[in-house]
Amino acid sequence: MFIQLYKTRIKCLLKNKESIFWSFGFPILLSIFFSMAFGNLTSQDTIDTIPIAVIKSENVNDSFIDVLNSMEITDDKKLFQVGIESKESAMELMNQGKIKGIIEYESDLTLYFNENGIEQSIIKTIADSYLQKSKTLMNIATINPDAFNQGLLEEIVQQRDFIVNGGTGQKNPDFTLIYFYSLIAMTCMFGCNWGFREMIDIQADQSAIGARINVAPTNKFKLLLSNLLAAFTMHFSSILLLFAFLNNILKVQFGDDLGLIILISIVGSLCGISFGAFVCVTFKINVKVREVMLTAVSIGGGFLAGMMNVDIKYLIATKAPIIGYINPSSLITDALYSLYYYETNERVFLNIGLLSVLTIIFVVVTFIKIRRREYASL
Amino acid sequence: MVVEVKNLVKRYDKLVALDHLNLNVEEGEIFGLLGPNGSGKTTAINCILSLLKYDKGTIEIFGKPMSPDAYDIKRDIGIIMQNVAVFEELTVYENISYFCSLYIKDKSEVKRLTREAIEFVSLEDFTKFHPKKLSGGLLRRLNIACGIAHKPKLIILDEPTVAVDPQSRNKILEGIKKLNADGATIIYTSHYMEEVEQLCSRISIIDKGKVLATGTKDELKAMISLGEKITVEAYNLREEEIEELSRLANVSSIEYADNCLEIKSKKGKNNLIHVLDYLQNHEINFGKIYTQMPTLNDVFLEITGKELRD
Ligand SMILES: Nc1ncnc2c1ncn2[C@@H]1O[C@H](COP(=O)(O)OP(=O)(O)OP(=O)(O)O)[C@@H](O)[C@H]1O
């Protein structure tokens, strides 16, 4: 009978076009949108040395070129390959695609790009902060020329930390990954809609169907288990599909440990489903209001995890770290990113652990709330 | 005794929805629960089914105390709720088969029973339809099929004909009679007295959560002091004529409005002859004339002082 109930439930869920779209269609659409916004992703799999040209002029002295040359991605990999050209030949090179950008330093610093991508934003970031730092430098230099020798240049060189953040030297950090990882996190949290629906359908005081099911001689928990299993099947398939799409079509990089990726998605899916169930049984308010709560948490949580703007993630991490610990989307994103970036998996397990704790809280509260078998009011 | 409810009390906060309600349903009968909107019919049914917590009282079904996990009792109950409860995503056939499979383990048995239920409510042409595509009446029939497919011994129907067209309504009422003829005991709630009169072998009238009277429809009518009601289409009656009519021997009350004279008689007495005599003797013009025996509405009116339906 269990299998029969499970099969019917799957059939039922499969025909719910709205849930299907939000779980299967929407994340993929969004990922396509992201990949278009970030340009050609495959070139960003790893950041390679960026060829640029600096246009000859009075302002372009050795120290400027030195700064550019001293930036490194890894110990044996320079950030820029700098050529000094005339403006015409530099333009020519850029049109041929041989260089990624041109720096002109007359009275002001001007940048020329042919396209917009991560390389260009790196060039811009570095140029901006050079400008800012060198102004400070000039001011100090007029007062105390020795300041040049007091490590200020090194500080500029440390700009590379902006890009290479405590890495192992093995992999290049890639913030565009955060967008995709938080998209996966959001999709995991979309599981709340499945969990919500299951709880509505099984409680006599929430739906007419729930009432009908409660008068049947079937153990409610057995039925709930088969229904939640069906929901999990649907939800987990949507996550796997998204992974496959990101990895195979959009060539988004993931860590190498497939087992851990699957573990993260299982715990993430369960967390999403149980969160929906938790909200359904805990807040006995209008169904629409509860649905809005779910949407707010799944999309808002994804946003806080860095889905729309990576800076948000760092703002949260520095200003309100607690949100990072209780926002399941942050935990999932961080687990995936740690898995990709760090050599050891401590941080991955920490995130999975926290995620499991949240999930267990949701499940226990839900269980306590629906254990009662008669209702005070229908 | 199929269902025995004793001193059932159910409160919603301060509102007492059921006030020491007592019901006895015998095997094989069609038992009617008649009461106006908000009288507590649905609340009573939900308590009987162990869906609702109640404050006081006992409920026994098939001689055993009812509880949420009394599965052996629940197996023999079929329930058709006031609200349609089917899955939008499943077809007519799949819906019936799903709910049936909550009661019956054997797969081929479920198939057979599903077919029978579809036949029973005449939905053969719609087995592949989704509920959204069904008309209101057809949807009600699907709702019924989902409740009775497993051939229960006790069937509870909570206002199954609300907002149903006459054609489907008759089909439903006939269906209920047939289920009863096949051996099922029926509990039927309604605020339509015509339906209850037509269908039920025994009736409890309830209001404000209390049973006011119980009996067959004749027993109920016998409880009240009214006899037949005479309605006469009479033109231009004068005050003193009405006054004189009301003083005729067996008249208990009289009303005149819109050229329509309504005379209620005392129980067991015949008034028609006297009324006709009076009209002829006073050369009063009259048209149609007919008499009616008291209805359950009159019973309700007499017990509570208000109409069953307003
Ligand atoms: N969930 C609830 N919370 C508070 N009061 C309720 C609730 N459900 C019903 N009531 C009240 O209890 C009383 C009985 O309601 P019930 O639904 O049992 O009436 P009913 O006889 O089935 O009416 P109807 O013919 O309209 O279906 C009503 O006064 C109603 O307002």
Ligand SMILES: [Mg+2]
């Ligand atoms: Mg009701």
